[in-house]
Amino acid sequence: MPSKVAKKAVTPVNGKAATTSATPSDVEPNSKRRREQSDSNTDAAQASSSSATASRKAVSQNRLFAPFRALGLISNDVPFALQTRFGGKDATTPDVNVITCLGDSWAMWDAERMTLLFVSTSLPAPISSLVISLSPDAVLAAAGTKVYRFKRGKVDAVYDTVDHLMAQFDKLNGRQADQEDDDSDSDSDSDSDSDSSLSTGLVEAQDGQGTLLSSLIVFGDTIVALSSDGRSVFVWSVASTELIRRIDFPTDFVASSLLHPATYLNKILIGSTDGQLALWNIRTGSLVHAYETDRLRASAAGPHSGISSAAIINLTQSPAVDVVAVGYADGHILLHDIRLDESLFSIHASGGLSSGSVSFRSDGKQHSVAIATNSGNISIFDLEPASGSGPSSANNNGPRLTYSIQEAHDGAVGSIEFVPGQPLLISSGGDNSCKQWFFESASMPPRLLKGRSGHHQPPHLIRYYGEEGKEILSAGRDRSIRSISVVRDSRSHELSQGELQKKSNQLSVAVSSLKLPAASSLSFSLTRSRDWVDVLTTHHGRQFANTWTVRDKRMGKKPLAASADRKIIAEARTACVSACGNFGLIGNSEGLVEVYNMQSYAHRRTFDTRPLDPLGPAKAKEFPAGSRKAQAMLNARVKGSAVTGVATDALNRFVVISTMDGKLSWYDFTSTELLHRMSISTAGISSIQLHRDSNLLLVVSDDLVLRLVDVETRRVVREFVGFRGRILDACFSNDARWIVSTSMDAVIRTFDIPSARLVDAFKVASIATSVTFSPTGDFLATAHVDSVGIYLWANKTQFSPVALQGLDEMAEVVDEEEEAVAVALPTVQGDIEDAALAELSESMLQVGEPELQRVYTSPPQLVDPSREEGGLVTLSTMPRARWMTLINLDTIKLRNKPKAAPQKPEAKRAPFFLPQTVSGVDFKFDPTAPVATEDGEAEAKGERSNIFSSGGISFKAEFQERLEAASEKDDVSGFFLYLETLSTPQLDLEIRSLTSTDDLVAFLTMLLKRLKQHRDFEAVQALLATLLKLHTDSILQTFNPESGKEGEDDAEELEDEDESRADDEEVKRLKGVIRKLIRAQVAESNRLNGLLDHCLGTLAFLRGLPMT
Structure with missing residues (x-):
């Protein structure tokens, strides 16, 4: 066996890869990654819905919702990594963190309390292996053809299986070989053969691809990764990110696992798929021993x-x-x-x-x-x-x-x-x-x-719980009911179904077999949630409904029978909790709706939707009239249609029941009397939802039509079409203006109720089985057929204005060959979504056609100010209290004046043992001391010179400078903007400072120009009233200079001819400005009165009220 393994020569890599940091090319854009994932899931999406052969051209344009984040994801089958950090001398236990894989990202959990610390950014490919590096302290993840190093959840460096320098070298050699003659000598042929054999392991690098990685280990400054085909391993340096070596295995050796034995320097132990075990030296790339x-x-x-x-x-x-x-x-x-x-x-x-x-x-x-x-x-x-x-x-x-x-x-x-x-x-x-x-x-x-x-099988039913939108109740195929926290993952929990583990041990059966079947419906009420159970669910194939309390995180004490009559065996199909929280209504498969008390579990009444037996009157004649049997025959009913939905209004006046045969029935809640019945759809009704604030009933039919029924008038008020697959779920928005639905064609549609138009539709990578809207209107939550998480979508209208444009529900569908781009699902971290929302806030929304993409900004004047007729009067943007305070500032100061004058502080006294020759111990200036002059003579206090005497320096304040500049221009908007920056006392003081005739003329001219512009009407009135209140006497004295001069000498009344001529010009200017201002004031007042009369008349006409 050792000889077999040693037959294959090791091919070291010449050249070093200079991938020292994460570049944009290393970390692919998430949009591209999502497109690749959607492409890989195209076949699955088509198989899930036979009718969804293609998608709309406008489906991928998500106008109203932006991906936010994913909830309920804890780990998958990829082995976790354990991070242990030892603290200082006072630490008794080390800090332990658990890093779990979430698909294309990972999460770090605190092992002490199992709280989520942070989530990494998403990678272009799913993660196949996770390890911890100690030098530097980082997390390493193998994903696709690369290894990524994370620092605080962000990609810090990338290790690539492609040696870029070697690829460039091979490419350069290929170009040189093309330039050589075909009759090259054998030596050059042998050299080229050796070069090709040297780069046999880098065939993937030449075409810019790479090798998929399956597992990863790290020790010291070395990273070793195993390829997914088990044919080779890659060795990198942690610090320099250089690809040191690639080791290719023999053809009969397919590696399946790696290990670095402790104390074995530069050695790795490799196991194969056929049971072989070998020890390799990664530094030399040679086989050490084969077992x-x-x-x-x-x-x-x-x-x-x-x-x-x-x-x-x-x-x-x-x-x-x-x-x-x-x-x-x-x-x-x-x-x-x-x-x-x-x-x-x-x-x-x-x-x-x-x-x-x-x-x-x-x-x-x-x-x-x-x-x-x-x-x-x-x-x-x-x-x-x-x-x-x-x-x-x-x-x-x-x-x-x-x-x-x-x-x-x-x-x-x-x-x-x-x-x-x-x-x-x-x-x-x-x-x-x-x-x-x-x-x-x-x-x-x-x-x-x-x-x-979390759910280990995809959830199929989700509903927001609570008025603040912080929790979501979810039911999954794993037979569990969970409460998912939107704000903090540590608050998520499963609602207990009892001591199942104890029963499992006693019966020697699996715990999962003792759980309730998957939930078919879910309803709750928060009114009495602190007093007793508040959630009611029905389950597939079960004859009982179950109660739950979210506050106590458990199931209720007793189940509720789907039929109060034990002779009737029926399955519980749908559930509803009344708005008051006292009653639970259960609809069964026989057409009955049973009402129970949620506190005592006692049966209260029954609503029977089954039709009467047509043969009942004939059968009743066989018995004496008025007898019990005759009455029973008259009230006999035949088999009815299964109940698919139950809803009660906010005041428990009536109950609306939908059945499988497509009928809606209204019953009196107290007397159970049938009030009205109407047929909605011959194809049947699958579910109903009632928005209790607006009394609008949403009816989901099997004929691919959403209908909206007014439960007060009992009429269908809206119908929404355009679905290309069975409607799976639908919900209202918090204000009942939108209806969000999902169907088998993997498209999430949003309909606007007032306009009865489709305003948004986007296709997701996998079919959404359930949708629910936040009570606060900020998020839309979705559950999908192939994911165990719950995904949040941010409502864009909460962050910036969105121009809603109606879409054609029956728009032309793209060809089957054309690939439809699906909207990517939210990630666990949500960093990409945060960037998207930030981009939205900066550049607004690109919605619809170009003419709708322009954001409208109201001009200062809706009508040309030069027009004398038909124009409007514009008020200032300042609050009304500012101008009222300016007019009544003297009254306010008088009211706020202290009742008693401030008392002089008591003089300090010296200690009793010190002689006190003067009153007090503080130094004081003598106000009666003479002031020395340049000639050395002293002047009395009353004879001192004043720096700002009549012959001294004169100056102008900023207010006067801006006033003179504004009076010379046609547009005085800048001066009014300056007035808005002044406080009320400052503005009053500046108006009091207008003592000269030139200042008064400039100020009145400024007011006249603003009146002619039809802007800041109430501000002009306040400023004019303040000016007249403060300077009326001065203006009158200017018009009548003889007043106030009685008793003066004749010599003082004589003035020079030039001075009198200048005074006459100032008076003429002031009189001219005042006359113009009066005419403009009268014209603007008449204009304002006319506009008000027009508005009042129009309102009275529209309201149908008589004019008074």
């Missing part, structure tokens, strides 16, 4: 079994150096000493093994090994010999089975691993769960300590 395959197979199978031919699927290092556990796919595990090439003993676990199904306990208290199987069981074997210490041979004093955890996971266990130094076992599997098992003592079986789990 004898037949002996390994015989030792693993044991003396009483045949030779195993299964593949080596798992290699695990034991706490003992040189001892490795070799796991075979058929469930045999062999502990082998790779240094001595001796087998110690073997273990067999029924059910088969996976790649991470063996783990050794290393806390030093007990030497044991845990083995997980594909059947979901975990077995614990004690490695201590039962008695004595026999020879080191296989199956002598072998391990003993101590405990077996049955159905630890619902399905195959993906991987298990003991926490180093702790009696704690962590397991994960393809059932979308991660659990921790604690070993308290050697005599007790391990118990489930904590964990996180």
Whole structure:
């Protein structure tokens, strides 16, 4: 066997790849990745719906909803990675994190409380392997043809299987060979042959592709990845990201697992699909040793079994150096000493093994090994010999089975691993769960300590729970009812169905067989959720409905029978909880609706939709009139149609019941009397939903039509068509303006109720089985046929305006050959969606045609200001209180004036033991001291010079400068913007400062121009009123200069001729501005009154009220 393995020569890679960081070419855009995934799922999508042969051209244009994030994803079948960090000297226990795979991303969980720390960015391909690198501290993930290094959830570096330098070298050699003559010598031919043989392992690199990777290990500064075909391994340097070597295996050796044995420098142990085991040196690329395959197979199978031919699927290092556990796919595990090439003993676990199904306990208290199987069981074997210490041979004093955890996971266990130094076992599997098992003592079986789990089969029914939209109730094919938290993953939980594990142990049956069947309907009411059960569900094939309480996370005490009459055997089909939360209504397959009290579980009344027996009157004649038998014959009914939906209004006035024969029936809630019955569809009704605030009933029919019924008028008010597959689910928006539906053609459609038009339709990669709208209107949640998660879509109208454009429901469908681009589902992290929403907020929405993509901005004036007739009057954007405060500022100051004057603070006194010669101890300036002048003479206080005397410096404030600049321009908008920045007291002070005639003329001119522009009407009125209140006396005195001069000397009344001429010009200017302002004021007031009269008249006409 060693000779067989050594026949193949190792091909080292010449040249080094210089991929030092993640570039845009390394991490493909997620849109491209999603397109590739949608292309791969095209066949599945077509097979799921025979009628959905193609999609609309406009289907992929998602106008209203943007992908946000995915909920309920915990792990898959890819083995998790365990990260252990030891703290400082005060730390008693290490920090342990669990990294689970979520498909194309991974999640990090805190092992102490199992809370989600963060989620990585999405990769272009699904992740096939996860490992932890210690230098540097990072997470490595193999996805597609590359290995990605993550730092804090972001891609930090990329390791590619393609050696770019070698590919360029080969390409250059190919061009040179084409330029040479065809009759080259044999030496050159041999050289080219050697070059080709040197690059045999890099054929994929020449065409720009790569090699898919399946598993990954890391030790020191070395990364080793195994190709998915098992033909080669790749070796990189962690620090430099260089591709160091590629090792190709012989044709008869297909590798299936890798392991770096402890203390073995530059060595890896490789197992193959046919049971071969070999030790390779990755530094030299040579085979070190090949173990004898037949002996390994015989030792693993044991003396009483045949030779195993299964593949080596798992290699695990034991706490003992040189001892490795070799796991075979058929469930045999062999502990082998790779240094001595001796087998110690073997273990067999029924059910088969996976790649991470063996783990050794290393806390030093007990030497044991845990083995997980594909059947979901975990077995614990004690490695201590039962008695004595026999020879080191296989199956002598072998391990003993101590405990077996049955159905630890619902399905195959993906991987298990003991926490180093702790009696704690962590397991994960393809059932979308991660659990921790604690070993308290050697005599007790391990118990489930904590964990996180989600649906392990796709959910098919989801509904938002609560008024704040923080929880979603989901029912899945895995027979579970779960509450999924939208805001925090740690709050998600499964509603308990009782002590199923105890019953399972007593009956020796699987736990899943004791659970309720998959739910067929779900209803709840929050009114009495704190008092008793608030959720009611029906289940397929079950004659009872079950109650639940979300607050207590459990099922109700008693089930509710689908039929109160024990003679009638009927299946519970649909459920409804009244708005008050006191009654639960159950519709069955016989056409009856039973009403129960949710608190006492007592039966209250029955609504019977079955038709009366037409032969009843004839049968009643056989009995005496008025007898019980005659009355029973008259009330006899025949077999009815199954109930498909039940709804009650907000006040419990009536009950609406839909049946399979396509009829809607209205019953009085109290008397159970039939009020009205109408036929909706001959094809039948599948479900109904009532929006209690608007009394609109949504009817989902089997004829591919959505109908909207007004339950008050009992008429069909809307019909929505265009579906190309069976309608699976539909829901109202929170304000009952939209209807969101999903159908078998994998298209999610949104209909606008007021306009009765289709406003949005987009196709997803997989069929959505259920939809629900958030009570707050910010999210749409969907469940899909091939995913165990719940996906949130953000409502774009919550972030930016969206122009709704009606779409043609019966639009032309693309050809079958044309590939339809599906909208990508949200990711767990939601980083791409956040970037998309940020882009929306920056560049608005690109919706519909180009004329709809322009965002309308209202101009300052809707009508040309130059028009005297037909124009509008525009008010300012400032609040009304600002201008009212400006007008009444004096009154406000007077009201806020303190009743008593402020008291002078008491002077400080010196201590009693110090002589006090003056009053107080503070230094003070003498206001009566003379001021020294330049001539050395002192002037009295009243005779001091003032810097700002009449002969001093004059200046202008900013307000006056802006006022003069605005009065010279036609547009005074800038000055009014400046006025909005001033506070009310500042504006009052600036108006008081207008003392000169020039300032008054400029201010009035500014007001006149604003009036002619028909803008800021109330602001102009407030400013004008304040000006007249403060400067009326000054204006009147300017018009009549003789007033106020009585008693003055004649010499003082004489003025120069030039000065009097200048004063006359100022007065003329002021008078002219005032006259113009009065005319403009009257015109604008008349315009405003006319507009108000027009509006009042129009409103009175529309309301039908008489004019008063």
